[in-house]
Amino acid sequence: MRGEMIGxxxxxxxxxxxxxxxxxxxxxxxxGATLAVxxxxxxxxxxxxxxxxxxxxxxxxxxxxxxxxxxxxTKVSTVPTKQINLSIVATMTMPDGSTMGPxxxxxxxxxxxxxxxxxxxxxxxxxxxxxxxxxSPFANVTNVVGGSAKVDGTSYTQLDITxxxxxxxxxxxxxxxxxxxxSPTGASSLTVTFSFMTGAAGxxxxxxxxxxxxGSSGWGGPMATMGQMEGTLTVVA
Numbered sequence: 001m002r003g004e005m006i007g008x009x010x011x012x013x014x015x016x017x018x019x020x021x022x023x024x025x026x027x028x029x030x031x032g033a034t035l036a037v038x039x040x041x042x043x044x045x046x047x048x049x050x051x052x053x054x055x056x057x058x059x060x061x062x063x064x065x066x067x068x069x070x071x072x073x074t075k076v077s078t079v080p081t082k083q084i085n086l087s088i089v090a091t092m093t094m095p096d097g098s099t100m101g102p103x104x105x106x107x108x109x110x111x112x113x114x115x116x117x118x119x120x121x122x123x124x125x126x127x128x129x130x131x132x133x134x135x136s137p138f139a140n141v142t143n144v145v146g147g148s149a150k151v152d153g154t155s156y157t158q159l160d161i162t163x164x165x166x167x168x169x170x171x172x173x174x175x176x177x178x179x180x181x182x183s184p185t186g187a188s189s190l191t192v193t194f195s196f197m198t199g200a201a202g203x204x205x206x207x208x209x210x211x212x213x214x215g216s217s218g219w220g221g222p223m224a225t226m227g228q229m230e231g232t233l234t235v236v237a
Contacts, residue, residue, distance in 0.1 A: 079115070085120075087106075087122065089101060089103060090102050101126070103222055107231070109232055110234065112233065114236060114237045119195040121191065122179060123190075124191075126181070127189070129163055129165055131162050131164070132164050132178075138178060139158050140158045141156065141157045144195060149193065152190055158178070163180055164181065167179060167209045169209045171206075177192065199235070200235070203235070204234075205230065206230065
């Protein structure tokens with residue numbers, strides 16, 4: 001009996017040991033699975049990718065995103081331009097055969113666009129100076145583009161009153177450019193260039209303001225004759 005009890009006890013111990021091993025194994029498996037779940041790196045989803053716009057899939061969200069604004073380009077306003085070429089000669093033969101001068105050629109009736117930049121080139125063949133009165137404002141270059149004129153490529157903003165031959169003056173536009181009378185040694189002429197801006201349409205008088213005409217005052221003859229040292233500037237809309 002004792003041997004049977006001993007054998008029975010041994011069998012029970014073996015069963016308990018086996019049961020404990022099975023339970024322990026299950027515990028280990030459970031812990032392993034739990035650890036595996038917690039040790040798996042989390043998947044991070046971009047919130048931008050998850051956004052659905054108006055019921056469309058994220059893949060189409062990019063297509064619906066507003067396009068980036070293009071680089072703004074500065075608009076360069078197009079200003080009409082006009083070139084005027086004039087010359088000043090010492091004498092001019094009149095229809096009756098007489099001569100008179102000085103005079104602007106080929107015409108003193110000028111036509112330009114409104115609100116435009118007009119570039120004037122004047123070739124002065126009437127070499128020599130006629131003094132302006134002391135303190136005359138017509139020795140100064142006024143209201144031209146860049147603030148200066150050029151004589152044979154050299155910029156200037158004013159002349160000595162004793163070194164002026166003629167002027168190109170538009171009183172209503174406050175444009176004035178004195179024309180020098182001293183050419184380089186051996187040269188028969190000099191060239192003056194400048195630009196000015198026109199305004200609204202209209203007809204403006206222009207003239208020479210240097211007393212280069214006839215008579216004791218110098219204001220007679222060509223200085224008082226339309227088509228010689230005075231003319232019109234017609235600004236066309």
